[in-house]
Amino acid sequence: MNQDLFNQHDFIKQIVYKVMRKLKVNDAAAIHPQPFPIGISNRHVHLSRQDLEILFGNGYELNMSHKISQTGQFAATETVNLAGPKGCIEKVRILGPIRKQTQVEIMRSDKYRLGVDPPVRDSGDLKDSGAITIIGPNGSVHIDEGLIISQRHLHMTPADAAFYGVTDGEFVQVKAGTSRGITFDKVLVRVREDFVLEFHLDIDEANAAGVENGDGAFLVTLKNKPTEQNDIIALSLVTEDRVRQAWKEKKPLYIKKGSITTPLAKDTAKELGVELISL
Ligand SMILES: [Zn+2]
Structure with missing residues (x-):
């Protein structure tokens, strides 16, 4: 040499x-080597126009509490209660804007409190998902499908996807945390022009890895x-x-x-x- x-x-x-x-x-x-930030979600509800009006009254509009990281999305000041066969969870935050179909996202630990067993799904993939009752100040709605545990996922733009060498819909591994760090399997990559680069976990998952909102996580699976x-x-x-x-x-x-x-x-x-x- x-x-x-x-x-x-x-x-x-x-x-x-x-x-x-x-x-x-x-x-x-x-x-x-380039980390991306972690965003931790609590249980929450997305409502259709029809269900919003049943729960809060005709012509009701959600009030914004604060913007959340993804473009156009916000946490509303309004909350609802969830009721299952075994119990209730009160004050569950509504996320706006309204959607075509009502979707309720809970954590794995919630299913024991409520007595339900919803599937792990990507947002919007609601066919044959779980049933739940939603209670608002003006009325209640029982949905036969729309209750899910959110599939952990990684939001990014097409430019981010090129940078990390991944594609929309692909499953990757992501390492998060240090002293109690975990490598999360089956992280769904979601690519859209208006997405903000962020790894979304729920509170159960974040607690298991010992991570906080805004901590860095790392992509493990690289094509090259x-x-x-x-x-x-x-x-x-x-x-x-x-x-x-x-x-x-x-x-x-x-x-x-x-x-x-x-x-x-x-x-x-x-x-x-x-x-x-x-x-
Ligand atoms: Zn997300």
Whole structure:
């Protein structure tokens, strides 16, 4: 090995070590270095126009308490009570705006309080889901379907999806937490132009992992994930040739902070779909 190659090898080891230390995990090679924030959901209700009016009165409009992270969504000041065969849960928050179909999202621990057994589902996938009674100040509604436990999911834009190398509808693994950290399996990737990058868990799941709102979580499953630590080669100069080599090897390029990427390399990466990942 000549001296230059030796120095480069040493340098790579240093970068890998730094990344591992930053992530505080031992399997850094399989984890994307760029975290995304965790958003924790409590149990909540989305209402149809018809059900809103039964529960609160004709022509009723929800009042906004505060905006929530996803564009256009808000927590309403209004709450309802949920009643199941075994018990009740009071003051369950309504999230606006109104939807085509009423949807009630509870946590796994709630099903014992209520005496119900809804399926784990993606939002909006309500066929043959659970039944529940919703009680408002003006009346009550029994829904035969619409009660679910939310499938944990990861919101992102198409640009985020390209960055992380994932696609809409794909299931990935996400690592969250440190001292009691958990790698969550079956995290549904949901891609839409107006989504805000965020990993959504409910309170049961967040408590199990010991995480708080806004903590960082990491994508574990990468299509082009480095198989060996030494596959992470941090470059200080990215040339067109290096991009073409990465394309042949079907690997992303890991780029050192402050490095130079030539305009031709940028164009080539875009053209060939080679991921450029900043460390
Ligand atoms: Zn969500």
